[in-house]
């Protein structure tokens with residue numbers, strides 16, 4: 611049990627089972643409307659899990675999902691959680707021009723604010739897609755008045771990563787209050803490991819995540835930032851055929867164990883909303899621009 615009880619950031623990237631980056635070459639965007647929506651039921655399950663553990667969190671939600679699941683958006687807000695943006699339809703930012711990105715986040719914010727009835731001030735890029743190719747994305751977020759972003763994975767990974775970026779809170783835009791809160795990394799053998807969720811949490815034994823969060827809280831004295839997806843608590847989701855074996859392995863491993871693992875994690879550390887974490891981290895954040 612951690613004695614320091616630093617309040618870590620808990621987040622859910624709200625997208626449906628067919629909107630995962632690893633399947634983008636298997637399921638086309640045009641097919642989405644014909645597929646079974648499961649995200650609403652999965653969000654309901656997660657809200658109950660969070661109530662049981664008495665924790666609040668941030669739900670980074672796609673505009674596309676919010677349009678089709680308005681009651682779930684209200685429920686997120688009414689139960690004390692933060693509703694934040696994950697963009698409109700999971701298009702990764704390095705495929706956008708700056709103007710296209712600006713339009714995407716503007717559209718998603720309007721839909722989320724309408725569905726949830728609250729202001730949206732936080733953003734997470736699809737697949738942590740702010741990296742060395744598109745540092746201008748932070749300028750666009752600052753220009754639209756976002757308080758914080760949690761969109762950078764400061765690691766090398768086959769799907770994402772900005773290796774040079776700081777591991778903890780930084781100010782990416784001079785003259786702006788925008789703070790970037792990178793997803794958690796741990797140092798192992800001199801290398802940075804992506805340790806904030808995804809396959810690291812679901813596929814590896816729970817002890818690895820405990821070790822990583824303790825390292826960050828105790829050695830670094832900083833909050834960890836953890837994320838997962840509604841489809842990760844849904845063992846009954848349809849299986850996507852035709853995707854790469856490696857993607858399938860990563861996607862479907864340990865789905866049935868996820869809820870129990872999450873309960874352990876929520877009970878063992880202190881957790882809270884990302885907007886509150888960003889405000890606490892703001893005074894300690896580095897000025898760092900690419």
Ligand SMILES: [Zn+2]
Nearest residue numbers: 623625736737
């Ligand atoms: Zn996502």
